Amino acid sequence: MPAPLLQLTGIVKEFPGVRALDGVDLVVRAGEVHCLLGQNGAGKSTLIKVLAGAYQPDEGEIVMDGEHAHFADPQAALAAGIATIYQELDLVDGLSVADNIFLGHERSRFGFSRVSDSNRAARELLVSLGHPEIRPSRETGSLSAAGKQIVSMARALSRQAQVIVMDEPSAVLDPDEVGGLFRVIEDLRASGKAIVYISHRLEEIRRIGDRLTVLKDGRTVAADLPARETPTSELIALMTGREVSAEYPRRTTPLPDAEPLLVVDGLGRTDEFEDVSFSVRPGEIVGLAGLVGAGRSEIVETVYGARRADRGTVTVDGRTLRRGSVDAAVAAGLGLCPEERKSQGLVLDEAVYRNISLASLPRFSRFGATRDSAERSAAHEASRTVDVRPDDPDRVVRTLSGGNQQKVVLARWLLRSCRVLLLDEPTRGVDVGARSEIYTLIRTLADEGLAVVVVSSDIDEVLGLSDRVLVVADGRVVHSGPSAEIDAHNVLDRILASNESSHESEGDAA
Amino acid sequence: ACTNSSDGDDDTANVSNTGSGDNAEAGDTVTIGFSAPAADHGWMGAISSAAVEQAEAFEDVELVNAEGTNDVNLQISQVETFINDKVDAIVLLPFDGAAMTDVATRAMEAGIPVINVDREFDSPFAARTTILGDNYGMGVSAGRYVCEQADGNTDAVVAEIAGIDSLPLTQDRSQGFADALEDCGLKVSNRVAAEFTVESGERAAANLLQAAPKIDYLWNHDDDQGVGVLAAIENAGRDEFVMIGGAGSANVMRSIEADDTVLKATVIYPSTQGADGIKLARLIAQGKSMSDLAEVEVPRKIQLAAPIVTKDNVDQYMDSAFES
Amino acid sequence: MSTPSVTGDTQTTEAAPAKRAGSMGVARNLGLVVALVILCGVGLITAGDRFASTNNIITVLSLASAIGVVAIGMTFVITGGGIDLSVGAIVALASVWASTTGTQAMAESVGWIVIVTTAIGVGIACGVINGLLIAYGKIVPFIATLAMLASARGLAEIIADRKTQIIRDQGFRDALGARPFGVPVIVYIFAIVVIVGWFLLNRTTFGRRTFAVGGNPEAARLAGIKVQRHTVYLYALLGATCGLAAVMLMSRTQTGSSTHGLMWELDAIAAVVIGGTLLSGGRGTVIGTLLGVLIFTTLTNVFTLNNLSTSVQAVAKGVIIVVAVLLQQRLANRSST
Amino acid sequence: MSTPSVTGDTQTTEAAPAKRAGSMGVARNLGLVVALVILCGVGLITAGDRFASTNNIITVLSLASAIGVVAIGMTFVITGGGIDLSVGAIVALASVWASTTGTQAMAESVGWIVIVTTAIGVGIACGVINGLLIAYGKIVPFIATLAMLASARGLAEIIADRKTQIIRDQGFRDALGARPFGVPVIVYIFAIVVIVGWFLLNRTTFGRRTFAVGGNPEAARLAGIKVQRHTVYLYALLGATCGLAAVMLMSRTQTGSSTHGLMWELDAIAAVVIGGTLLSGGRGTVIGTLLGVLIFTTLTNVFTLNNLSTSVQAVAKGVIIVVAVLLQQRLANRSST
Numbered sequence A: 001m002p003a004p005l006l007q008l009t010g011i012v013k014e015f016p017g018v019r020a021l022d023g024v025d026l027v028v029r030a031g032e033v034h035c036l037l038g039q040n041g042a043g044k045s046t047l048i049k050v051l052a053g054a055y056q057p058d059e060g061e062i063v064m065d066g067e068h069a070h071f072a073d074p075q076a077a078l079a080a081g082i083a084t085i086y087q088e089l090d091l092v093d094g095l096s097v098a099d100n101i102f103l104g105h106e107r108s109r110f111g112f113s114r115v116s117d118s119n120r121a122a123r124e125l126l127v128s129l130g131h132p133e134i135r136p137s138r139e140t141g142s143l144s145a146a147g148k149q150i151v152s153m154a155r156a157l158s159r160q161a162q163v164i165v166m167d168e169p170s171a172v173l174d175p176d177e178v179g180g181l182f183r184v185i186e187d188l189r190a191s192g193k194a195i196v197y198i199s200h201r202l203e204e205i206r207r208i209g210d211r212l213t214v215l216k217d218g219r220t221v222a223a224d225l226p227a228r229e230t231p232t233s234e235l236i237a238l239m240t241g242r243e244v245s246a247e248y249p250r251r252t253t254p255l256p257d258a259e260p261l262l263v264v265d266g267l268g269r270t271d272e273f274e275d276v277s278f279s280v281r282p283g284e285i286v287g288l289a290g291l292v293g294a295g296r297s298e299i300v301e302t303v304y305g306a307r308r309a310d311r312g313t314v315t316v317d318g319r320t321l322r323r324g325s326v327d328a329a330v331a332a333g334l335g336l337c338p339e340e341r342k343s344q345g346l347v348l349d350e351a352v353y354r355n356i357s358l359a360s361l362p363r364f365s366r367f368g369a370t371r372d373s374a375e376r377s378a379a380h381e382a383s384r385t386v387d388v389r390p391d392d393p394d395r396v397v398r399t400l401s402g403g404n405q406q407k408v409v410l411a412r413w414l415l416r417s418c419r420v421l422l423l424d425e426p427t428r429g430v431d432v433g434a435r436s437e438i439y440t441l442i443r444t445l446a447d448e449g450l451a452v453v454v455v456s457s458d459i460d461e462v463l464g465l466s467d468r469v470l471v472v473a474d475g476r477v478v479h480s481g482p483s484a485e486i487d488a489h490n491v492l493d494r495i496l497a498s499n500e501s502s503h504e505s506e507g508d509a510a
Numbered sequence B: 001a002c003t004n005s006s007d008g009d010d011d012t013a014n015v016s017n018t019g020s021g022d023n024a025e026a027g028d029t030v031t032i033g034f035s036a037p038a039a040d041h042g043w044m045g046a047i048s049s050a051a052v053e054q055a056e057a058f059e060d061v062e063l064v065n066a067e068g069t070n071d072v073n074l075q076i077s078q079v080e081t082f083i084n085d086k087v088d089a090i091v092l093l094p095f096d097g098a099a100m101t102d103v104a105t106r107a108m109e110a111g112i113p114v115i116n117v118d119r120e121f122d123s124p125f126a127a128r129t130t131i132l133g134d135n136y137g138m139g140v141s142a143g144r145y146v147c148e149q150a151d152g153n154t155d156a157v158v159a160e161i162a163g164i165d166s167l168p169l170t171q172d173r174s175q176g177f178a179d180a181l182e183d184c185g186l187k188v189s190n191r192v193a194a195e196f197t198v199e200s201g202e203r204a205a206a207n208l209l210q211a212a213p214k215i216d217y218l219w220n221h222d223d224d225q226g227v228g229v230l231a232a233i234e235n236a237g238r239d240e241f242v243m244i245g246g247a248g249s250a251n252v253m254r255s256i257e258a259d260d261t262v263l264k265a266t267v268i269y270p271s272t273q274g275a276d277g278i279k280l281a282r283l284i285a286q287g288k289s290m291s292d293l294a295e296v297e298v299p300r301k302i303q304l305a306a307p308i309v310t311k312d313n314v315d316q317y318m319d320s321a322f323e324s
Numbered sequence C, D: 001m002s003t004p005s006v007t008g009d010t011q012t013t014e015a016a017p018a019k020r021a022g023s024m025g026v027a028r029n030l031g032l033v034v035a036l037v038i039l040c041g042v043g044l045i046t047a048g049d050r051f052a053s054t055n056n057i058i059t060v061l062s063l064a065s066a067i068g069v070v071a072i073g074m075t076f077v078i079t080g081g082g083i084d085l086s087v088g089a090i091v092a093l094a095s096v097w098a099s100t101t102g103t104q105a106m107a108e109s110v111g112w113i114v115i116v117t118t119a120i121g122v123g124i125a126c127g128v129i130n131g132l133l134i135a136y137g138k139i140v141p142f143i144a145t146l147a148m149l150a151s152a153r154g155l156a157e158i159i160a161d162r163k164t165q166i167i168r169d170q171g172f173r174d175a176l177g178a179r180p181f182g183v184p185v186i187v188y189i190f191a192i193v194v195i196v197g198w199f200l201l202n203r204t205t206f207g208r209r210t211f212a213v214g215g216n217p218e219a220a221r222l223a224g225i226k227v228q229r230h231t232v233y234l235y236a237l238l239g240a241t242c243g244l245a246a247v248m249l250m251s252r253t254q255t256g257s258s259t260h261g262l263m264w265e266l267d268a269i270a271a272v273v274i275g276g277t278l279l280s281g282g283r284g285t286v287i288g289t290l291l292g293v294l295i296f297t298t299l300t301n302v303f304t305l306n307n308l309s310t311s312v313q314a315v316a317k318g319v320i321i322v323v324a325v326l327l328q329q330r331l332a333n334r335s336s337t
């Protein structure tokens, strides 16, 4: 076994009121993919930020290549050969893709940018990641979440680092893209680099990981486990300290034969999607499956009125909604749990409970004055149902871990009693334990008579959760039917088939 | 308000405690509150500095000098502070006379004599004594001078560069100018407003000179902005007209004396008002009279003249000019 | 006397919800309170009784009142993610409009309330125009309100014909010039505005929405909040406070003038920002604004009592602002760790 | 004539990289160009030859130069996520310091360059202080530069004793007063600053980092950029342009004065923002700023040529700003879809 390339011992990091890391040990060797596991809020992201020099540890030491290391700022860590892909997409929207990739180590001569040179180098990196369609000169802000994730990866690779840390890089990617990511990781491993890989998807860890370390409540609870052999039940027990069912909760009662609650007819937006029609009955869960960039988010946002439809209608309970009006949708009982929690979902500097109650304010007010205690306790309850950690409704959302922020967005729509719930990637970044609870919850809501639409890039999740599935490819519904009659393989086949039939539509779909 | 200018001993052009009679002798020490608008231009700076220097020249005067401000709300509170402090007299150059009337009246009612400088209150009960320049008269003097020079030529192009246009005093000056011009059949054909600063004067004049390709007479309200106006004229290489200044700064007087620019005259708007205000306040507070008058009380109102200064009489006024 | 009670009461109540949301506790205003206390200490030492007299305190409070009311309105707009450069101009326009001979004649027959409603009405109208340009015209607040600044002051000049308009209506003078318990009416108005403002921001759905709209407008929109309409409300609210400030200023000066409120935009924004409201929106505190206003007015008062030269005052003011903010930060940091 | 060429040249070059980055194409400035053209059209129709004369064009350019240089510096600071209210005060302080009898005496023996370096040095020093207070003292830019505004102007008044200081140094007057090919030197300086500024923002590492620091400071930090140091550089750069503007103003007025640059902070920020630079940082355009400055200067020129009263000018200015921005948006939207 090769000598440790990187060794962290007894790392402690405190934030005001929280001990995020409480003595973490981590040993990473060259040429391995080292997986880091833990529940939401276990301290994974904090640990890698310490490693990256973004945070200063309160205690503990870092040894790199046999020497003590102290990373006073991110530059020091980068210089020492540690490159990081952060969980939150830390790109500058206003800059081009190439500028983002080389930010901080620009290709320049005497301070002048060498634009064509850096564009060429960026293109090479993007091609090696399997994404030649992302133009280096494109403005980063116009890319989808997945596209940005690719740019983040290219940026980490551009550093020529010894250790590459990836914090949930697959959260916004679809299976196809994850395959591409794994090929890149294989190459890196083969060339003797070390990779620290964080994910909540156990099957990925099985596929790519060599060894793993499990964190719980800021401590290392198990280290040096073989990634492939350790039984799932043991991992889950280590992470959560309890049993978790890996099953999707199936419908228990037959679907009532009611009129459809939500009817979408011929919906279209120029250059985004065309001719989308479907209906959802009360109690039914409809899933939208498809690859990243297929336009699913656009569809649900348009249904919600957040984007203005160019064609078609949305009808709720027989009444047609005004186009492009969120107000009308909300008044008709629609709720949207948006895709990007930070930019679309959360008021980061507000308390958890205030974020949860944001869509239900009238319920907690009398003559415009808020009834704070009623609001807090109701919001607190909602946050408990999705297991937000730590269990403190007054905490500022910004200080929650990524997965817990996602749960807060979800809790908002649980609190607001709506009739139609649109969930866009509801479990992105959520840990195994909480995920199964969220599944149960969605099923319970449906059983109570809600119409639910779920978008997810995890095809198994869409199929497992929904009663009926629509497969979306390139802005079109290419298949629609009961989810029991189709499996993940078939879904991908249909997408590929549609792509081949519309061969000419090449565009940049990232 | 003075200066490192020509020779050493005219150092007290605006300040004199070498007055006549008993008034120069120290009496009971009196505290005088002084408040004026922001010294954001030279004339106002000269007023304030002269007042301070005048007070320093008296050993029996203690001056409380409030922050210069263009916010009447703040100026009111400064006067209120003076009232609370029970000063012996208040010298007040209001940013806006009407707006300060009420608080000045309150000071008078509290038994504190108020000396109103330059911008007149709205009520006779608000001040014990008023000393003011003659804004309307300034305009008239400048207009008369133009009429004289034009000598019956009713086609002459007359331009005007005003000061801060939203101030009532600017309106008075422009009105006086217009009225005097009308007498001889002239009118202002181009008018711009600057902000009493060198830079704004340059800016306004540069544009004005383009607006009027040929000018015969140009009256500029204020000699501080006049420095900028002259710079703009020089930059534009224009010299076909006669320029008249306003206020009467030392720079301008010297330039009139030297007679090497288009500036041929200026209308005095005395910057000695502040210093005179302090003097009057002291006399009133100490119960003295103006010794040059037979009258035993300080008069209610003193309005200063706004004479025109040309090369012929410039030496007469040079000493009282303010250095800005 | 009313300051200590106003400050004290609301201070503690505000502290409560703030503390719950993490690091935003009392500490947030502690530094400002300390700065104010130090300032008062300096005033006491250098000017003694003259500083501590009831009259002087009333003077400071009266001075703080009109600009303070505007600053409270500004707190809402800035918390909601906007900014308004036109407040001074709106005050001027409102004061001019409410003191024209026409309005005064009407006031004579109907009552002084006409003057008050005219001023507030003009303020609201200007605020609504600002809000519409920003929310629906999608003009950045800085530019939209800069345009309003130019236009409103120009219009005020045209209406007033650049003359100062004297208010002769005795009813108005009596009503707003009254001094119940020796304290001017405008100080009571300020106190009421602070209390109502605090309640509105911290205890109502309106306030809650303001934070959300300022903190993340997209999230607010997707949560079903009518962001554009709310933005218009915010600017209208600020316009109303400008109208009210115009009334207060008219009561203090007995005039309406196009030069009223000169540079108030900077003063009001400075008070709000030094109070701890974030210019980027999403975080705002009425009590901080109150403290900010009091610090600035006390500073001027202490300067006046000490007879500093204007230029030295300016230099000192800059230095004191920096020191106060640094102090505020250190104290806030220390007590949050 | 130099306007069209300056605008033309850099306009097209800017378009190129802008287009690459998505929606930031020519369209972004199209509305401003159209607004400027309309304005010129109005000037031509109403004032004919007086407007189109070489002399008038040179006048407009000269008037645009000093404030324009400051606005270019301001573009960097705002793009980098900051703001600076102290520019006018820094211009005043630099002009006063560089025109004291001491400096002028030194200039007499060493050469006029002493005056220039003093002004720019003072500007940089003030900028560095601003930058340090903001980057390391963590004082919000609005407050830190507001403090600098008060202090710098106060200091300028103290140094100048509130008097206008005449520049008698003939070398300075000759060097900066020269008019190669009939165009004043300061117009050339402005042109050079625009070109250098454009290059710096769009073609250098410094520029890239400015966008990053303004757009997402945390991301910039994680990418290894020294955000604090860069912030100091930005304010120092703006300070330097203020010093340069002071030199230009001294050349035009032959004076140094504590009243120079009054209210320039608003004018400069307005030009930058109307040009399309985002006040929230991360996006900025030098050419937009140039157009913004030209629009404002031309506006005043056309007003004066038409002999409008100041009040009417103010109202019209507000309306025109709103119309120009709305026009700009509509054109930008149309051509981007």
Ligand SMILES: Nc1ncnc2c1ncn2[C@@H]1O[C@H](COP(=O)(O)OP(=O)(O)OP(=O)(O)O)[C@@H](O)[C@H]1O
Residues within 6 Å of the ligand: A015, A016, A018, A019, A020, A038, A039, A040, A041, A042, A043, A044, A045, A046, A047, A087, A389, A390, A398, A399, A400, A401, A402, A403, A404, A429, A431
């Ligand atoms: N800036 C901060 N201030 C205060 N607390 C913080 C801060 N950042 C993280 N925390 C807390 O530290 C703990 C660990 O968070 P971290 O982001 O490391 O979790 P994680 O393991 O990455 O979770 P996830 O899987 O959800 O991403 C959490 O309790 C979180 O609330």
Ligand SMILES: Nc1ncnc2c1ncn2[C@@H]1O[C@H](COP(=O)(O)OP(=O)(O)OP(=O)(O)O)[C@@H](O)[C@H]1O
Residues within 6 Å of the ligand: A141, A142, A143, A144, A145, A146, A147, A172, A290, A291, A292, A293, A294, A295, A296, A297, A298, A339, A456, A457, A508, A509, A510
């Ligand atoms: N703001 C934007 N500007 C330009 N193009 C965009 C923007 N947002 C998304 N797109 C493009 O729209 C298409 C659909 O992207 P999107 O990621 O929303 O689809 P999706 O099916 O919801 O995928 P996901 O699995 O990420 O939810 C992509 O080609 C993307 O690049």
Ligand SMILES: [Mg+2]
Residues within 6 Å of the ligand: A044, A045, A046, A087, A167, A401, A402, A403
């Ligand atoms: Mg994490």
Ligand SMILES: [Mg+2]
Residues within 6 Å of the ligand: A293, A296, A297, A298, A339, A424
């Ligand atoms: Mg999506």
